[in-house]
Amino acid sequence: MATETPTLSERYELKGKEEKTDVVSNPVEVKEEETPxxxxxxxxxxxxxxxxxxxxEEKTEDTPSAAEESTEAPTTDESSSEDxxxxxxxxxxxxxxxxxxxAAEEKKEIKLETAPADYRFPTTNQTRHxxxxxxxxxxxxxxxxxxxxxxxxxxxxxxxxxPSEWVERWNExxxxxxxxGPLDPCPGQRSLSSxxxxxxxxxx
Amino acid sequence: MMQGIMxxxxxxxxxxxxxxxxxLWILVGALWHFHYKKNPIPQxxxxxxxxxxxxxxFPSLILMFIAIPSFALLYAMDEVVVDPxxxxxxxxxxxxxxxxxxxxxxxDEESLTFDSYMIPEDDLELxxxxxxxxxxxxxxxxxxxxxxxxxxxxxxxxWAVPSLGVKCDAVPGRLNQISILVQREGVYYGQCSEICxxxxxxxxxxxxxxxxxxxxxWVDIQQF
Numbered sequence: 001m002a003t004e005t006p007t008l009s010e011r012y013e014l015k016g017k018e019e020k021t022d023v024v025s026n027p028v029e030v031k032e033e034e035t036p037x038x039x040x041x042x043x044x045x046x047x048x049x050x051x052x053x054x055x056x057e058e059k060t061e062d063t064p065s066a067a068e069e070s071t072e073a074p075t076t077d078e079s080s081s082e083d084x085x086x087x088x089x090x091x092x093x094x095x096x097x098x099x100x101x102x103a104a105e106e107k108k109e110i111k112l113e114t115a116p117a118d119y120r121f122p123t124t125n126q127t128r129h130x131x132x133x134x135x136x137x138x139x140x141x142x143x144x145x146x147x148x149x150x151x152x153x154x155x156x157x158x159x160x161x162x163p164s165e166w167v168e169r170w171n172e173x174x175x176x177x178x179x180x181g182p183l184d185p186c187p188g189q190r191s192l193s194s195x196x197x198x199x200x201x202x203x204x
Numbered sequence: 205m206m207q208g209i210m211x212x213x214x215x216x217x218x219x220x221x222x223x224x225x226x227x228l229w230i231l232v233g234a235l236w237h238f239h240y241k242k243n244p245i246p247q248x249x250x251x252x253x254x255x256x257x258x259x260x261x262f263p264s265l266i267l268m269f270i271a272i273p274s275f276a277l278l279y280a281m282d283e284v285v286v287d288p289x290x291x292x293x294x295x296x297x298x299x300x301x302x303x304x305x306x307x308x309x310x311x312d313e314e315s316l317t318f319d320s321y322m323i324p325e326d327d328l329e330l331x332x333x334x335x336x337x338x339x340x341x342x343x344x345x346x347x348x349x350x351x352x353x354x355x356x357x358x359x360x361x362x363w364a365v366p367s368l369g370v371k372c373d374a375v376p377g378r379l380n381q382i383s384i385l386v387q388r389e390g391v392y393y394g395q396c397s398e399i400c401x402x403x404x405x406x407x408x409x410x411x412x413x414x415x416x417x418x419x420x421x422w423v424d425i426q427q428f
Contacts, residue, residue: 111307111308112289112290112307112348112416112420113289113307114287114288114289114290114291114307114351115291116287117286117287117288122283123282124282124372124380124381124382125378125379125380125381126353126379126380126381127377127378127379129379130353130379156307159306159307159309159312159315160291160306160307161291161353161379162306162379163293163295163304163353163355163379164304164306164312164313164315164317165295165357167312168312171312
């Protein structure tokens with residue numbers, strides 16, 4: 001309601017921005033609803049306008065999560081020479097040292113994706129969502145080994161969901177061996193997330 | 205969500221005006237027709253079954269018509285419809301807000317985090333709002349689904365922006381999720397809405413909604 005009669009300061013603040021067209025945001029909406037599960041990287045709406053093939057290529061990369069990192073740069077290099085570093089950066093997103101430096105070079109590269117809505121946590125209270133993702137990551141690392149590419153998504157999820165203060169505290173607790181959650185992977189489990197789901201349901 | 209709240213308001217206002225007109229009509233009619241000069245001998249009716257049935261059925265029908273959209277909205281507000289594009293965290297402190305954007309970091313340390321303090325009265329520039337402006341605003345893209353996780357580091361706070369139809373308690377040790385869809389670019393103001401100590405009134409909230417492209421540029425500038 002307040003926006004309909006902008007105050008003096010609002011009028012001042014948005015002078016420059018109102019002129020810009022709204023075109024950018026609309027295609028994102030559409031994309032988002034098309035594939036809600038895969039968490040589409042909509043980062044490059046402006047890039048999609050310049051080079052449409054890249055957008056399509058990104059989609060194919062996103063869908064198989066396991067194969068994402070194994071097929072590293074070679075597949076992306078084919079498209080065009082200028083886009084190659086950008087695409088390569090996305091594939092190496094998880095490897096910590098690389099992405100930081102490369103992102104600094106490529107100014108326009110942020111990936112608009114975050115932890116998806118989880119049907120295990122449909123309520124306002126998301127405390128357990130964050131905690132579960134943190135545990136899932138560390139159990140994944142314990143099962144698959146440090147730096148396993150399958151675990152990167154869990155790391156992204158818990159970083160998105162948990163306040164950094166909590167993560168720091170939990171990291172300290174893990175270092176001290178006083179972390180209160182189940183961190184060891186069970187030996188005979190089929191799938192990490194589905195296994196934890198049964199556990200989470202049992203808690204309620 | 206704001207749209208839903210406004211629509212409900214308009215729905216209820218329809219009934220409100222209907223009832224108001226009817227009650228005024230009856231009231232003025234009664235005063236007019238049963239004036240002591242016109243109607244010196246009062247009637248002595250004490251019971252009427254028909255009218256009692258009518259004034260029981262009609263109000264309950266009206267209440268039902270108000271209740272149905274109310275409950276629909278109430279439950280729709282809790283539901284997370286789509287996967288959000290961005291997760292942000294608002295952390296209440298005594299007495300400022302801290303905002304975290306951690307979707308873009310690749311380690312536990314380097315998240316985009318900043319504190320948002322009120323601008324004191326003496327530092328205000330012409331046109332700025334007293335007790336409402338902050339030094340670092342929460343910047344969000346317009347027309348994108350946003351997830352805001354609200355928590356607190358010390359005591360209870362409440363993160364509220366009326367123009368976005370949002371109010372959420374910040375509870376230490378708990379993450380409360382709210383979904384926001386800002387429908388137009390602009391600056392939206394709010395205040396801490398849970399009494400949290402001496403400077404409770406001096407920890408305002410400012411949300412700045414930009415286009416998606418401007419938002420990406422802003423993140424780049426903040427991060428590197």
